[in-house]
Amino acid sequence: MKAFATASDTQLISVFQKGDNTALEALIHRYKDTIYSTILYMVKDTHLAEDLFQEAFIKIIDTLRSHRYKEEGKFIHWALRVAHNLCVDHFRKVKYTNNVASDDRDIFESIGDIGNYADAKLIQNQSHQKVRQMLDFLPEEQREVIVLRHFADMSFKEIASITNTSINTALGRMRYALFNLRKMMAENEIVL
Numbered sequence: 001m002k003a004f005a006t007a008s009d010t011q012l013i014s015v016f017q018k019g020d021n022t023a024l025e026a027l028i029h030r031y032k033d034t035i036y037s038t039i040l041y042m043v044k045d046t047h048l049a050e051d052l053f054q055e056a057f058i059k060i061i062d063t064l065r066s067h068r069y070k071e072e073g074k075f076i077h078w079a080l081r082v083a084h085n086l087c088v089d090h091f092r093k094v095k096y097t098n099n100v101a102s103d104d105r106d107i108f109e110s111i112g113d114i115g116n117y118a119d120a121k122l123i124q125n126q127s128h129q130k131v132r133q134m135l136d137f138l139p140e141e142q143r144e145v146i147v148l149r150h151f152a153d154m155s156f157k158e159i160a161s162i163t164n165t166s167i168n169t170a171l172g173r174m175r176y177a178l179f180n181l182r183k184m185m186a187e188n189e190i191v192l
Contacts, residue, residue, distance in 0.1 A: 013064055028057060031076050034081050034152055037112060041147040042087045044136055046049035052090060056083040081162045082145070091140060099149070134184050142177035145170055 004012055004026035012030075015023035035056060040049040059082050063069050070077070135143050141163075148159045160170045 010071060013069065013071075013075065017067060029077070029161065031079060035079055037128060038080060038152045039083050041135065041151055042084070042088065042131075042140075042144060048090070052083065052086050052118060056086050059086070077154075077158055077162060080148070080154075083118055084114065084162050131181070134181055137184060138180055140179065142173050145173040146177050151175060178192055 006017075006024055007015070007026070008021070009027065009030075012023045012027045016027070023118065032053075036049060036053045038053050039056070042048065043049050043052065052184050056079070060079055062080075069078070135146060138146070144163065145159055148154045149156070152161070156170045156174070160167045163170065165173075
């Protein structure tokens, strides 16, 4: 797998399609954490996240193996779209709904400003945990934008592409999510 460390995603896909499974292993290893954490933040259940993660990679592998993958951008964005669609399908099946919303100031930026001291790191970890817990109370669309932006480190253009919305819709969802998070913080007297 070390031989593939510097290979591009396109090269790995090509080598895999020619029959070398170690190229696929390298590709999975490269993105497994990002895809899994994105799914986990969306579904909030480790067992379900593991199932959806496996299902996502089965779909990804089948698509690559059958040469149906079209290089239209970065592989990771396509893979995240596959994972996202599986999560949406799951929520549709169980008719999952959640209500609540947030503010303009970016909570995640204020968490990041804490610094590098040991005590600061502990406080930062506790703050991240509080924010993750509050994410559970956001509507699915708002939580999804927060997760993709702050945990998958995607641009709003990429988020719009993955969620099949306009950039303005993605930005609006982020604005409402931040507004609702601020509101929850004020109501529960949480200080970051």
